[in-house]
Amino acid sequence: MISGAGVAGTILANALVQQGVDVDVIDSHANSASGGYAFLLLGNGVQGLKQLRLWDAVAPLCVQIHTVRYFDANGMHLSDCTLPDSYIVSRLPFIQAMRRQTVAQAKLSFDGDAIVLPDTDVTYDLVAGCEGARSPTRAWMNPDVSIFSVGSYELLGLLSPSDSAALRSVLAPGHMHKYLSSETGLAMGVVALHSGDILYYFQVNQDNHPAP
Numbered sequence: 001m002i003s004g005a006g007v008a009g010t011i012l013a014n015a016l017v018q019q020g021v022d023v024d025v026i027d028s029h030a031n032s033a034s035g036g037y038a039f040l041l042l043g044n045g046v047q048g049l050k051q052l053r054l055w056d057a058v059a060p061l062c063v064q065i066h067t068v069r070y071f072d073a074n075g076m077h078l079s080d081c082t083l084p085d086s087y088i089v090s091r092l093p094f095i096q097a098m099r100r101q102t103v104a105q106a107k108l109s110f111d112g113d114a115i116v117l118p119d120t121d122v123t124y125d126l127v128a129g130c131e132g133a134r135s136p137t138r139a140w141m142n143p144d145v146s147i148f149s150v151g152s153y154e155l156l157g158l159l160s161p162s163d164s165a166a167l168r169s170v171l172a173p174g175h176m177h178k179y180l181s182s183e184t185g186l187a188m189g190v191v192a193l194h195s196g197d198i199l200y201y202f203q204v205n206q207d208n209h210p211a212p
Contacts (some may be wrong), residue, residue: 001024001025001026001124001126001127001128002016002023002024002025002026002128002130003026003027003128003130003131003135003137004025004026004027004097004118004128004129004130004132004135004137005025005026005027005099005130006046006091006130006131007039007091007095007098007130008097008130008132009025009027009128009130009131010025010095010098011048011049011052011054011098012128012130013025014052014054014098014101015052015207018052018053019129021090024124026099027131030036030099030115035076036045036116037091037156037158037199038088038089038090038091038156038193038199039091039094040065040086040087040088041062041086041087041088041089042083042085042086043084043085043086046085046087047085049086052061054098054101057097057098057100057101058089058094058097058098058148061089061090061093061097061194061197062087062088062089062192063087063088063089063173063174063191063192063193063194064086064087064128065083065086065087065088065174065175065176065191066082066083066174066175067080067081067083067174067175067176068080068083068175068176068177068178069176069177069178070175070178070179070180071178071179072179072180072181073179073180073181073183073184075179083188088191088193088197088199090193090194090195096110099128124145127141129141135208147159152203152204152205152206153203153204153206154201154202154203155201155202155204156200156201156205157199158199158200159197159198159200160196160197160200161195161196161197164192164196164197164198167190168192168196168198171190171191171192171198175191176189176190177189177190177191178190184208185204185205185207185208185209186202186203186204186205186209187202187203188200188201188202188203189203
């Protein structure tokens with residue numbers, strides 16, 4: 001059984017199904033998008049998806065990021081960092097693509113659904129907690145493990161194609177622009193998505209700016 005039908009849970013379900021394992025996947029959120037709008041898929045993740053023969057299902061959803069361009073708070077270009085085999089992908093379309101690969105073999109259950117079990121106690125050969133960094137399943141199975149904050153948080157937003165027309169003209173294709181301010185403890189990333197939307201996110205130093 002897999003608890004969590006997000007990115008990790010659906011990839012694991014596919015891997016187990018390919019090995020002939022019967023899989024039940026449960027999740028309390030039908031869209032599983034609570035973990036953020038998009039994520040960065042690095043080279044090792046790409047290779048893993050290719051080995052599982054899942055890459056072709058998600059490749060059209062991914063925007064390859066060739067370079068991260070760094071600027072200071074005044075907009076002055078500082079440096080470039082090459083990112084080999086790295087992509088940004090919208091979370092919900094990625095998860096939906098993963099689910100379509102397992103729909104015939106894995107049972108998905110969400111909030112509002114009822115799981116009919118033959119007995120009050122059911123034994124699984126494997127229980128995997130894939131609900132994110134603060135997984136309640138992993139906390140229950142490993143009560144002595146502690147979780148600590150990294151001291152930062154993110155604020156995300158989207159600009160629609162109509163609102164971002166002027167900005168798109170200065171965003172080089174395949175580049176993520178990142179603006180840094182050491183004085184305020186803020187950083188902002190900007191990247192154009194396949195949908196025509198522009199994703200922007202603020203990374204906030206929690207020491208200077210307590211979480212809202």
